[in-house]
Amino acid sequence: MSRKVILYIAMSLDGYIARKNGDVDWLEGDGSEPNADFVDSGYDKFYGSIDTVIMGRKTYDQILTFGEYPYKGTKGYVYTSEKMDNNEEVEFTDENVEDLIGKLKDENGKDIWLIGGAGIIDDFMKKDLIDEYLIAVMSCILGEGIPLFKDNNPEIKLKLLKTETANGMAMLHYAKR
Secondary structure (H helix, E strand, O other), X not given: OOOOEEEEEEEOOOOEEEOOOOOOOOOOOOOOXXXXXXXXXXXXXXXXXXXXXXXXXHHHHHHHHOOOOOOOOOEEEEEOOOOOOOOOOEEEEOOOHHHHHXXXXXOOOOEEEEEEOHHHHHHHHHOOOOOEEEEEEOOOOXXXXXXXXXXXXXXXXEEEEEEEEEOOEEEEEEEEO
C-alpha cells in the first residue's frame, strides 16, 4: 500500500490556522465536555499512523517555542529557502515538493504528515499532492489571520470519510476522489 500525504491541521470556523502574527493561542475546545483535557481527538491514533513530518520554517520555529521538539522518532523535513545545517530531528530542504514526495512514496514506511504552515500547504495543494485532509474546525471565529487555503488552488474533488465532534471541535476527514 502506498504511503499517503495527510494534511492534519486545526482551523477556526472562518478558515484561519493562526492569527496574523502566527499565534495559535485560540487552539482549545469550548469547555463543553467534562475532563475536556482528556478528550480523545484521535491525535494519538493518527500519530501512530505516520513516520514522516513535513513543515515550513515558520511552523518549525513556532513549534520550538513550545518547548522540546514533539516529533522525535519521525523523519522530519523543514522547507526553507535559507541554507541551514540539518540536525538529528529534521532535514532542512528547498527540494521540489513533487520530487521529495515521489521519493518518500517510493520508500517503505507509514504515512506522511503535512503539518503546515500556509505556504507549504499551498505548494502541496497547487501540485495536488495531498491525499487526505484531517481538519479540526475549532469553535471560534478569528475574523482575520493566516488562512488555511490561499487563492488560486486547483479544484480538488473530495469524499467525506468521517466526522467526529468533541469539546466543541468538529473533526472532518476527507480523501481525494
